[in-house]
Amino acid sequence: MSETLRQTIEAHLAPTTRGDARYAGLRPKDAATLIILDRSEPTPKVLMGKRHPGHTFMPGKFVFPGGRIDPEDRRMPAAGALHPRVEAALAARVARPSNRRGRALALAAIRETYEETGLLVGVRRAPAGPAPAGPWTVFHDHGVVPDLGALHFIGRAITPPGQPRRFDARFFAVDRALIAREVEGITGPECELDEVAWVGLPEARRLDLPRITHVMLEELDHRLQNGFGHDLPAPFYYFRHGRFVREML
Numbered sequence: 001m002s003e004t005l006r007q008t009i010e011a012h013l014a015p016t017t018r019g020d021a022r023y024a025g026l027r028p029k030d031a032a033t034l035i036i037l038d039r040s041e042p043t044p045k046v047l048m049g050k051r052h053p054g055h056t057f058m059p060g061k062f063v064f065p066g067g068r069i070d071p072e073d074r075r076m077p078a079a080g081a082l083h084p085r086v087e088a089a090l091a092a093r094v095a096r097p098s099n100r101r102g103r104a105l106a107l108a109a110i111r112e113t114y115e116e117t118g119l120l121v122g123v124r125r126a127p128a129g130p131a132p133a134g135p136w137t138v139f140h141d142h143g144v145v146p147d148l149g150a151l152h153f154i155g156r157a158i159t160p161p162g163q164p165r166r167f168d169a170r171f172f173a174v175d176r177a178l179i180a181r182e183v184e185g186i187t188g189p190e191c192e193l194d195e196v197a198w199v200g201l202p203e204a205r206r207l208d209l210p211r212i213t214h215v216m217l218e219e220l221d222h223r224l225q226n227g228f229g230h231d232l233p234a235p236f237y238y239f240r241h242g243r244f245v246r247e248m249l
Contacts, residue, residue: 028166032109033066035173043200049193062207067112072132073104080149083230089249109172110146118183122146144180157212157237171216
């Protein structure tokens with residue numbers, strides 16, 4: 001672990017106050033996030049969105065697109081399969097490991113990215129079959145098939161107990177070149193994200209971010225400095241004895 005990464009973890013994931021007892025039994029929901037990475041210039045950029053200030057959850061924060069699994073994510077056809085190392089990391093430390101679950105998480109990240117930014121991530125080709133009802137029909141209509149083989153797994157984090165909303169979030173990354181189409185009118189004052197922008201990593205660190213987003217930016221930078229290969233281990237952050245633990249998957 002680099003010194004910068006260690007300092008970031010200590011600064012942003014230091015012991016927090018005890019959670020609200022009313023939410024003590026709340027179980028985290030599976031969720032997935034997609035970091036779209038632009039490496040066309042010496043300083044890498046990431047796509048970030050600003051959440052609407054009217055939201056009750058993280059209003060005004062800058063985030064990566066993401067959200068929970070929908071049932072349709074389990075039925076969407078895809079081009080290629082997740083890298084075996086990514087599959088293994090997604091199956092680690094879960095009660096009932098399944099490659100189908102990992103696949104659904106990856107597809108949820110791609111679908112949520114479309115719903116929040118209008119970007120269709122995948123390859124242009126004729127669909128092999130009909131898409132499930134809902135947002136996936138947009139991919140079908142534009143001739144875009146999500147490409148799971150291009151996804152990198154950056155890390156996993158579980159919200160501490162005692163919070164009103166808890167997520168077991170998986171963070172994926174993909175290169176900007178995998179943006180196959182863009183649908184207009186998805187962001188704006190009446191949408192979930194007020195705006196989206198490509199932001200250099202140094203600038204992104206200075207934005208108003210959720211704590212775990214700060215950490216995942218450092219994890220991303222750490223992976224980039226070490227070759228950004230699929231075989232690099234990915235961190236798993238969870239809460240134990242009043243503090244976050246970082247375990248490698």
